[in-house]
Amino acid sequence: MIILKNVVLRRGAKVLLDGSSVTINPGEKVGLVGRNGAGKSTLFGLFNGSLHEDGGDFTLPPQWRMAQVAQDMPETEQSATAFVIEGDTVLLAAQNEVHAAEATDDGMRMAHAYMVLDEAGVHTAEARAQTLILGLGFKMEELSNPVNSFSGGWRMRLQLARALMCPSDLLLLDEPTNHLDLDALVWLEAWLKKYTGTMIVISHDREFLDTVTQVTLHIDNARLVRYGGNYSTFEEMRADQMALQQAAVSKQQDKIAHLQKFIDRFKAKASKAKQAQSRVKALERMERIAPVLADADFSFEFKEPANLPNPMLTIRKGVIGYPPLPDAPADSPPTVIVRDINCSVHAGQRIGILGANGQGKSTLVKTIARTLTPINGELTEGKGLTIGYFAQQELDVLHPEDNPLQHMTRLAKEIIASGRGGWVNGKEQDLRNFLGTFNFGGDMVKQPVGTMSGGEKARLVLCMIVWQRPNLLLLDEPTNHLDLATREALGVALNEFEGTVMLVSHDRALLRAVCDEFWLVSRGGVAPFDGDLADYQRYLLEEAKRSRDEAGAPDKKRVA
Numbered sequence: 001m002i003i004l005k006n007v008v009l010r011r012g013a014k015v016l017l018d019g020s021s022v023t024i025n026p027g028e029k030v031g032l033v034g035r036n037g038a039g040k041s042t043l044f045g046l047f048n049g050s051l052h053e054d055g056g057d058f059t060l061p062p063q064w065r066m067a068q069v070a071q072d073m074p075e076t077e078q079s080a081t082a083f084v085i086e087g088d089t090v091l092l093a094a095q096n097e098v099h100a101a102e103a104t105d106d107g108m109r110m111a112h113a114y115m116v117l118d119e120a121g122v123h124t125a126e127a128r129a130q131t132l133i134l135g136l137g138f139k140m141e142e143l144s145n146p147v148n149s150f151s152g153g154w155r156m157r158l159q160l161a162r163a164l165m166c167p168s169d170l171l172l173l174d175e176p177t178n179h180l181d182l183d184a185l186v187w188l189e190a191w192l193k194k195y196t197g198t199m200i201v202i203s204h205d206r207e208f209l210d211t212v213t214q215v216t217l218h219i220d221n222a223r224l225v226r227y228g229g230n231y232s233t234f235e236e237m238r239a240d241q242m243a244l245q246q247a248a249v250s251k252q253q254d255k256i257a258h259l260q261k262f263i264d265r266f267k268a269k270a271s272k273a274k275q276a277q278s279r280v281k282a283l284e285r286m287e288r289i290a291p292v293l294a295d296a297d298f299s300f301e302f303k304e305p306a307n308l309p310n311p312m313l314t315i316r317k318g319v320i321g322y323p324p325l326p327d328a329p330a331d332s333p334p335t336v337i338v339r340d341i342n343c344s345v346h347a348g349q350r351i352g353i354l355g356a357n358g359q360g361k362s363t364l365v366k367t368i369a370r371t372l373t374p375i376n377g378e379l380t381e382g383k384g385l386t387i388g389y390f391a392q393q394e395l396d397v398l399h400p401e402d403n404p405l406q407h408m409t410r411l412a413k414e415i416i417a418s419g420r421g422g423w424v425n426g427k428e429q430d431l432r433n434f435l436g437t438f439n440f441g442g443d444m445v446k447q448p449v450g451t452m453s454g455g456e457k458a459r460l461v462l463c464m465i466v467w468q469r470p471n472l473l474l475l476d477e478p479t480n481h482l483d484l485a486t487r488e489a490l491g492v493a494l495n496e497f498e499g500t501v502m503l504v505s506h507d508r509a510l511l512r513a514v515c516d517e518f519w520l521v522s523r524g525g526v527a528p529f530d531g532d533l534a535d536y537q538r539y540l541l542e543e544a545k546r547s548r549d550e551a552g553a554p555d556k557k558r559v560a
Helices: 040-048 080-085 089-104 107-119 125-135 152-165 182-194 206-212 231-242 246-250 253-266 270-294 361-368 404-418 428-437 442-446 454-468 484-496 508-514 533-551
Strands: 002-011 014-024 029-034 055-059 066-068 170-174 198-202 215-220 223-228 313-322 335-345 350-354 376-381 387-390 472-476 500-504 517-522 525-528
Touching: 002 040, 014 040, 014 055, 014 215, 029 040, 029 206, 029 231, 040 066, 040 170, 040 198, 066 152, 080 125, 080 152, 089 107, 125 152, 125 182, 152 170, 152 182, 182 206, 182 533, 198 206, 206 231, 206 508, 215 231, 223 231, 253 484, 313 361, 335 361, 335 525, 350 361, 350 508, 361 472, 361 500, 387 454, 404 428, 404 442, 404 454, 428 442, 428 454, 454 484, 484 508, 500 508, 508 533, 517 533
Parallel strands: 014 223, 029 198, 029 215, 066 170, 170 198, 350 500, 350 517, 387 472, 472 500
Antiparallel strands: 002 014, 002 055, 215 223, 313 335, 313 376, 517 525
């Protein structure tokens, strides 16, 4: 077992753990949670041996084999399959021993080496590696592609597959879901539930934690507190503790009153009934999430839209995709992703956009956001449509060399020039004050965005969206770099928003809390999805099985 006894951990002069004691038993699956900067990744450094305790005693069984996801971006011309196979350290050691034995002409040593190599699963290695790669969303035809041919997010998926390939007694996972779509996330959960070793995971995805963990370790005020149960159980137990501190609960009363006012105002109005019902769901969750929101670095709200065109937009016979690359021949056709789109987006709708990886979810959002032009068909916008767009890669809309104040100044000038106006003026002090409400104060307003964390960049994009006072929010994976508290704050803000929301996310808690209906982007088309997220997860598993059957892919059962 893993034992911490009166452990002290420091990062520089900051004390992250001060006399903490906890035990993790063999086979337990543990969620490690706490505010950003609380010391979660530093504690991982203690577990993996890269850091040592500054006080107290830490013990981990010396015979345990450890696996974790490498954080560096792989640079190699190896094929995806070969790269992942190398993650099997037991197999690698056996292969090296075979080579060494063959060089000695020692028959007994060679016989033993070949036996160990067989026991290490050399004959199933390729199938096991390809099962992991395909499960994490790659296509059959990509199995032999060089690692360097993939983008950064896909290379990190290969690093995850490589860690899962490694036989281990202790598996350390630090934000494993960040680069995954919902289909890959569902597959990963199924794999981890079958994992027989001890697992410790850092994640900001509450449903992922609920699915794969049974113990929660919370870093709170330099203490490590163990809770029996998954994240929701931890949250409920902590809520009971914090209910004794009335200040933590009363902090939420203004939010509850705001939601109740909306419900009372619109529950009898047919056109607003569905929106009112979504606020009822949010209100039911509000008291339970009070503790985590009390820990949030900030809270915010979207301003009431100046107008609500209806319909917001209409697409008729739409064909969307990407234009030819700049260096392509002049007569090269565009790449079509989705065709024959016929749909309308109305005021007040709250749409979750579903679809397996590569089906065109982001392409649809980018087209509506005007960053892609439709290849064919008509896209008609309602008069006064104002779009707030959160790109999947924040740097798609941010300039790494500029600071937050420069971003806001440029945005204010663009809004004023367009005649849309803003809800406050563009004077520098007003911009500084507004940035301060999103925790960009002091020297941070002059810090280059390229040096900021993913969470800070995401916060800046949200700040810029709120400033624009949009009536249509297009959010493409907005939670990738947000901690649990900020995700909850975003969910509350979206439920209070009186405009239209279109959301792409692998965060099922956010989808459930915000969306009243779903669209499915699949097989080159877009259509309403008749079902809830549980139905969609079943659909994903069925689609994965169908794809495997059609392609003759390896069976995705875990090979021990």
